[in-house]
Amino acid sequence: MKRWIAFWSILTKDMRTYYLKPPNISWGIIFPLAWTGMFFIKSGGGLEDVQTLLPGVVAVSMLFGTTSMLSVAITFEKKMRSFERLLLAPIPFELLMLAKTSGAVIFGVANAFVPVIMALFLVDLSQVVWGLFIPAVVLIAIVSTFLGLFIAVAVSEVFEAQTFSNFFRFPMIFLCGLFFPVTALPVFLQPLAYALPLTYGVDILQGAVTGEHALPYALDFILLGLFCLVLFVASLWNIKRKWIT
Amino acid sequence: MSPHLSATCVISVADLRKRLGEVDAVDGISFTVGHGELFGFLGPNGAGKTTTINMLTGLSRPDAGTIRIAGIDCTQTPRAAQHLLGVVPDESNLYGELTGFENLSFCAALYGLGRAEREERARRLLSELGLAEAGDRKFAGYSKGMKRKLAFAAGVIHEPRILFLDEPTTGIDVASARQLRERIADLHDRETTIFLTTHYIEEAERLCDRIAFIVAGRIVRIDRVEDLLQPIQGRHVVQISSPTVLDGLNDALSAAFPGLDCTLLRHGLLRIEADTPVPVGPLVRFLEDHGAEVSEARRMQLSLEDVFVRVTGIEAEALRKEKEKTGGPR
Numbered sequence: 133m134k135r136w137i138a139f140w141s142i143l144t145k146d147m148r149t150y151y152l153k154p155p156n157i158s159w160g161i162i163f164p165l166a167w168t169g170m171f172f173i174k175s176g177g178g179l180e181d182v183q184t185l186l187p188g189v190v191a192v193s194m195l196f197g198t199t200s201m202l203s204v205a206i207t208f209e210k211k212m213r214s215f216e217r218l219l220l221a222p223i224p225f226e227l228l229m230l231a232k233t234s235g236a237v238i239f240g241v242a243n244a245f246v247p248v249i250m251a252l253f254l255v256d257l258s259q260v261v262w263g264l265f266i267p268a269v270v271l272i273a274i275v276s277t278f279l280g281l282f283i284a285v286a287v288s289e290v291f292e293a294q295t296f297s298n299f300f301r302f303p304m305i306f307l308c309g310l311f312f313p314v315t316a317l318p319v320f321l322q323p324l325a326y327a328l329p330l331t332y333g334v335d336i337l338q339g340a341v342t343g344e345h346a347l348p349y350a351l352d353f354i355l356l357g358l359f360c361l362v363l364f365v366a367s368l369w370n371i372k373r374k375w376i377t
Numbered sequence: 378m379s380p381h382l383s384a385t386c387v388i389s390v391a392d393l394r395k396r397l398g399e400v401d402a403v404d405g406i407s408f409t410v411g412h413g414e415l416f417g418f419l420g421p422n423g424a425g426k427t428t429t430i431n432m433l434t435g436l437s438r439p440d441a442g443t444i445r446i447a448g449i450d451c452t453q454t455p456r457a458a459q460h461l462l463g464v465v466p467d468e469s470n471l472y473g474e475l476t477g478f479e480n481l482s483f484c485a486a487l488y489g490l491g492r493a494e495r496e497e498r499a500r501r502l503l504s505e506l507g508l509a510e511a512g513d514r515k516f517a518g519y520s521k522g523m524k525r526k527l528a529f530a531a532g533v534i535h536e537p538r539i540l541f542l543d544e545p546t547t548g549i550d551v552a553s554a555r556q557l558r559e560r561i562a563d564l565h566d567r568e569t570t571i572f573l574t575t576h577y578i579e580e581a582e583r584l585c586d587r588i589a590f591i592v593a594g595r596i597v598r599i600d601r602v603e604d605l606l607q608p609i610q611g612r613h614v615v616q617i618s619s620p621t622v623l624d625g626l627n628d629a630l631s632a633a634f635p636g637l638d639c640t641l642l643r644h645g646l647l648r649i650e651a652d653t654p655v656p657v658g659p660l661v662r663f664l665e666d667h668g669a670e671v672s673e674a675r676r677m678q679l680s681l682e683d684v685f686v687r688v689t690g691i692e693a694e695a696l697r698k699e700k701e702k703t704g705g706p707r
Binding site for chain 1: 434435436437438455456459460462464466468470471472473474475483484486487488489490491531
């Protein structure tokens with residue numbers, strides 16, 4: 133019980149001090165809107181294109197929202213030494229880091245539904261398989277958050293967190309099938325696409341929204357789960373190695 | 378012997394070592410702290426005080442040596458005893474975006490305290506430390522003294538059995554420092570085991586049961602305060618200042634006044650010690666007869682600072698400069 137009081141307090145504190153700040157809420161709305169607009173104009177298509185663009189916009193919104201927020205929040209707390217307070221708390225290290233990342237996961241899931249709500253006003257989404265869509269959204273939010281955590285541990289300055297995040301994020305926009313199918317990539321880039329977690333998340337989202345997907349859903353879910361596990365374990369190992377020296 | 382000193386060993390450290398870069402920050406220190414004891418860790422900046430605290434509280438891993446806290450071996454599992462510890466770090470590292478009250482409530486929640494209990498304790502601590510009115514203001518807007526007081530409250534809100542205080546009064550105003558020292562004394566009275574690092578020697582002398590002097594990562598002396606002070610009790614000291622050169626007069630003085638220990642501290646500053654009262658008049662006349670112009674002759678009270686200087690070889694002047702840099706003695 134005591135551990136969960138600590139968990140809940142860390143989560144609610146982070147939600148209040150980082151994720152529910154007005155600039156971040158507006159980021160969560162403007163960012164998906166901008167991406168939708170950009171690809172809508174680029175495709176030159178009609179409203180039916182909104183449905184095609186939806187999985188990519190959902191994925192990119194979560195990727196940018198979670199990685200930015202978490203890596204900056206953790207790097208900032210490390211820099212200000214307030215993270216030491218958490219390290220001194222008598223809760224298991226794994227639970228502490230889950231508490232620290234849960235806010236970003238919730239923020240990511242909320243980000244995902246901004247473009248979905250926008251799309252609801254424009255097109256018919258009745259054929260979307262929500263039973264696939266929602267678990268995929270949650271897993272993408274988790275994997276993106278853990279990627280943010282991995283980045284936060286690798287850098288020491290807040291500005292480095294942003295720069296280093298972009299090193300992963302921008303290639304993922306073009307390589308992970310968000311707006312162009314992986315099969316349309318040059319052959320030599322395709323293995324790289326399958327080495328990135330978002331490829332599997334987007335594949336599920338595409339399947340849930342448009343019915344078209346490249347890999348079996350079970351494989352997508354298993355691989356996404358494995359990426360979550362590997363990134364989380366690697367981040368914890370790195371924190372213990374670098375921050376508890 | 379302090380009534381709080383107990384044979385029960387709460388902190389036990391043996392041959393602890395930590396290298397930071399090219400420096401042996403902690404170089405084979407060993408000590409024990411008894412239940413309810415207020416143990417002072419005294420040394421200049423960079424002596425290894427914070428590095429030691431970090432290892433004891435699980436924020437850092439030792440390169441070698443052993444740490445046992447309340448019987449728990451923390452050497453291999455640095456965070457194993459954290460449920461027993463409270464820590465007031467050398468920097469006020471609370472959350473600027475939260476109010477004083479929210480910060481305290483959050484810190485209490487990290488130790489699993491329920492809402493009603495943590496809010497009650499937060500209000501009580503804010504009131505006791507004179508921060509009741511500032512409790513609803515954001516921590517970022519607090520003065521340095523208020524920040525240190527709130528950091529102290531955050532470290533004790535869960536009523537830890539063992540409290541680590543890292544330079545708790547450094548650089549803050551007189552009133553805030555006094556308030557914190559009163560709180561530390563209160564906790565000591567309630568038999569909290571306290572590990573206090575400071576470079577304010579007067580503070581350590583006033584508060585601690587035992588003191589370890591640490592210099593360049595090594596403990597050069599550990600003793601009870603009364604035992605440290607014992608050799609200087611009954612000693613009489615006069616310090617003579619002169620704008621003229623006193624260098625050549627040291628030997629002549631020793632010959633003329635055989636019972637006195639004369640030490641030339643630096644150019645123009647002479648220190649004279651004796652087991653009997655120092656004859657200031659004859660001494661000044663002697664110096665003036667030998668061509669020295671005496672601008673001041675002052676009887677001095679020897680303190681723990683003098684013991685520290687003798688034991689560590691660190692000049693009092695260097696310590697004074699360090700204090701001035703960090704806000705002066707409080």
